[in-house]
Amino acid sequence: MTTPAALRPVCVLGLGLIGGSLLRALHDGGHEAFGYNRSATTVAEATADGYDASDDLTATLRRAAAADAVVVLATPVTTLAPLVQAVADHAPDVLLTDVVSVKQSVATIIAETYPGARFVGGHPMAGTSRSGWTATDPNLFRDAMWVVMTEDSTTVDDWLAVAAIARATGAAVVPAAADAHDRAAAAISHVPHLTAAVTAAVGGGESDLALRLAAGSFRDGTRVAGTAPALQRAMIEANRIAVLNALSEIIDRLVNARDDLRDTGTVEVLIDDGHRARQAYAAVANGPMEPIVDVEIGAAGWQEELRRQGHLGRVWLG
């Protein structure tokens, strides 16, 4: 199913949790992969662990250009523009992808910074609340979903090259357009960070007694509030419109639940809706992955057909 033979060299810019784990997954899998990080400390840690890393951005990009590597942007969205400018300056012909958790903002930054870039965005749905090189894990992406941007303008070779990186880490590929990705990510990732934060803030503000009594519901429900605030803000604020829409729905439903509880003494609607949705999620998460079928990548309308099947929750394992 995977096609490691087709994998081109990969250059990872940014060796935090996601970028560092990607470098490790590819290298450990026998693929040519090298990385850059602006912190010499991180580079020293990666090098000591046996990985090919440098803190010289220009030299790294020149090497990527010479090797026709796929360059992966793996820094927070707020720091992308100067990296993209460096790509334009030192490796203008390479294929670019990224692992950032928003897709429309990244496309906009690239279009504004380097309009001629060859770019197929990506987003692996994996993470932990820890960060930095010491948190990296070559198995982080195993069986994870890796969204690969699939627009009408996406070319076959570039799409396959990015999808091959995802597959080489053990992830399944989910084709989607940038706006559909961003709506989904707001609903199942960005807004859950906000509900975790508000749950933590209200619980923690009650009393030391409350914190002492906190058990499983509080521990699990607030886990992601422990993620570094800068990382949380970077992804939420870069997906502002989709987050605003989903957050407004959260507020509306909570207001309705409060009014129900105050006026009729029941929270039946919200609890039942939440339970049904959790059961639906569990069925998807615990069930077998449904593969995308009957699409020839490159045939007329292949991008639209991949998106259509991706919208149904199917994954590409080719």
Place this chain on the structure above:
Amino acid sequence: MTTPAALRPVCVLGLGLIGGSLLRALHDGGHEAFGYNRSATTVAEATADGYDASDDLTATLRRAAAADAVVVLATPVTTLAPLVQAVADHAPDVLLTDVVSVKQSVATIIAETYPGARFVGGHPMAGTSRSGWTATDPNLFRDAMWVVMTEDSTTVDDWLAVAAIARATGAAVVPAAADAHDRAAAAISHVPHLTAAVTAAVGGGESDLALRLAAGSFRDGTRVAGTAPALQRAMIEANRIAVLNALSEIIDRLVNARDDLRDTGTVEVLIDDGHRARQAYAAVANGPMEPIVDVEIGAAGWQEELRRQGHLGRVWLG
């Protein structure tokens, strides 16, 4: 530290997750414990596993009266009244406690049903999203917090008898008044069920693509939404006033975050507050338990002093 020798026989009414786990913990610890459940199937399961259980409520209560057992109410709050009436009819002199997740409502039900009852309420902070006898676990309460109601009218012998049950299961005792317990429980348990439900409902309503992409933040943040709706509603609706207060604070903070994001593009306040609260929780949860000190149970004002130290997050291990 524990005083198993002082433990009196225990009669558990209701053998679901909490009651069944309590019966198992006490029996497995070598203590005299027997139980009642209205479902013959559950009784058969418990008996097959080697526990002393019956589906005859009257006979069970007569046995409890003869043994001077402590009777533990371990059914949902909505089904307590007829049980308390049966206690009044068949075991009027026994000491009653409970394991229900709200304390003021239970006290009211008992006061209205059987005003002469000897009652010291309790609430072990433990659970899973599974339910029924098959979910029971004799280690469920190990290192958990077990709130024991500590009012000015509480007598020494009754308080110690209930605290001894908690200690025999491996739990730590947290003394609190019913209203303080209910406020804390709303903030760190009941409202987290509502935020889990709304997170699940909004995420699950987006698309199959969204459910397919859901990863750790959604999985953990919605876990308790998988609890049986009737159990969730029973605890939330029985703690209506405290839940309304905490839920209103949740809504106010989310509205402020939405306005901030819309008007200034930032969610800094909410994310920072949530992160700080989660760090404070982690420090309490991962740190050593601070024991209650310098209180002689029974000395003048002992109840108030226990409550004062409990409010600071200290636990009774005597």
